[in-house]
Amino acid sequence: MRREQLQPTALIAVSIVAGTVGWSGHVLLLPLAFAFPVLWALARTRAMSAFVSTGYFLAASRGLPQGVANFYSSDLWPGLLLLLCASAGFVIVHTVLWTKRKGARPCRYLLAAGLMAIPPFGITGWAHPITAAGVLFPGWGWWGLVAATAGLIGLVTRMWPAVAIVLAGFWICSAATWDDPNLPESWQGVDLEMGASLGRDASIERHRDLIVTVKDRASGGARTIVLPESALGFWTPTVERLWVRALQGTDTTVIAGAADVDAGGYDNVLIAISGAGAQIVYRERMPVPGSMWQPWRSVLGASGGARAHFFENPVAAVADSRIAPLICYEQLIVWPVLQSMLHDPDVIVAVGNGWWTKGTSIVAIQRVSVEAWARLFAKSLVLSFNT
Incomplete structure (x- = not known):
């Protein structure tokens, strides 16, 4: 040659x-x-x-x-x-x-x-x-x-x-001298292995199973428990009442993913739930292009698809801490984490629903990406993924 x-x-x-x-x-x-x-x-x-x-x-x-x-x-x-x-x-x-x-x-x-x-x-x-x-x-x-x-x-x-x-x-x-990012005291991220059913199985039985999982982790000393993206499925008043009642009488706070749907489409969100109530604390800034975020639909006069809140809500206040939320795809790109770091949060909370990545290294890459950012800025890190 x-x-x-x-x-x-x-x-x-x-x-x-x-x-x-x-x-x-x-x-x-x-x-x-x-x-x-x-x-x-x-x-x-x-x-x-x-x-x-x-x-x-x-x-x-x-x-x-x-x-x-x-x-x-x-x-x-x-x-x-x-x-x-x-x-x-x-x-x-x-x-x-x-x-x-x-x-x-x-x-x-x-x-x-x-x-x-x-x-x-x-x-x-x-x-x-x-x-x-x-x-x-x-x-x-x-x-x-x-x-x-x-x-x-x-x-x-x-x-x-x-x-x-x-x-x-x-x-x-x-x-x-490498050390993994530290987990905040009394926080715990829960990894699930529910496959494609997570977020799609809206039955009361599924929610009760998740509540049992949360209470089991709380009995071990965790007070703020993070569940993966889409864990709650569609966020409705019925789901809200079920979870709030289940947490009454406890000092547990749950941060979990859900979909907030309306006539124009939906937001991929994180919900903070305690015995005192529940609220949406984060709307995803960058959903997955193509499969979730479909901006051409509005141009064609169609509804549906996830909305992108590009530079909104970079941090959220949960359980006396300021968190930098990163949902799934946001962990692979640069600007969401840097925008959040401008506000000096206490904890990075990274969640994902990676059942569809079976046979690939996508979830592993998401994890190491957010781990690298957490180490750069010396931030605590909580991870929660479903596979």
Whole structure:
């Protein structure tokens, strides 16, 4: 193979490895995503930068086709089509902003990273390398974010070998001293294994089973108990009365996912319930595009679909604590967690209903992403997932 063919082939191969291993669901491997800006900068042509970007993003998102097939009980083709559509934003941004002028690359890459962190491109901005900031600089907070951003910029300059060595040093030190985020005292997240029935089985028996689970955890000393996304199904006055009555006479607070439905569509929400009453404390800022958030429906005059509350309610007050809620898809993208951190919450509460991800690493990636953010900002973390 000629040299001019070997270099592009090697760049694409390494980008696939970086996307696959960096986003494998192991938190200490996240910094491998920092290889992407190096590969992007080493591309000799705009077309090659497109291939590098495509290889990295598709490898990092490899679980999507299988997840879509599970969700819709179909073959892999719809998921593959969705994956290609989702990758378009990432590839277009990094291809358009690539330049031969080495002096302009740092600013170009900074712009690309910024665009992929906020809407509209940030809506599909998962696999963002900046997520690894919490592994490289745990506890540094906003300074850690600045340091990680500076590292990403340095990796697209001629000084990238020296920058890579420095970042590797921080990575090794972090790995040697790594601690998982702490669980707040008297809080507990409940993981369930109810599959696709969670949120779809609206029977009284299902709610009573969940109430028994909550009371069992409360008997062990937990006072604030978190249940997964969709745990309560449709939020109705009947469901509210059932849960409030069940918690009367206790000092237990339950935070659980539900769907708040009206004539125009629905909100994916978190409900805080105690013996004194219940209230919606959070409406999801970014539901899953396509399967939940379907903005084209309103353009076509149709109702239905989940609403996106992009920059609303970044924090909520629950049980004498300020929480940063993140539901499912929000754990994979950048701006929701950073917006919440601007308000200095006490606890990050991350919930999901990942039954449809069976056979993929999607839930594992969600967990490590939010764990990395919690470590960056030194926040307590409560996780609750259904599989």
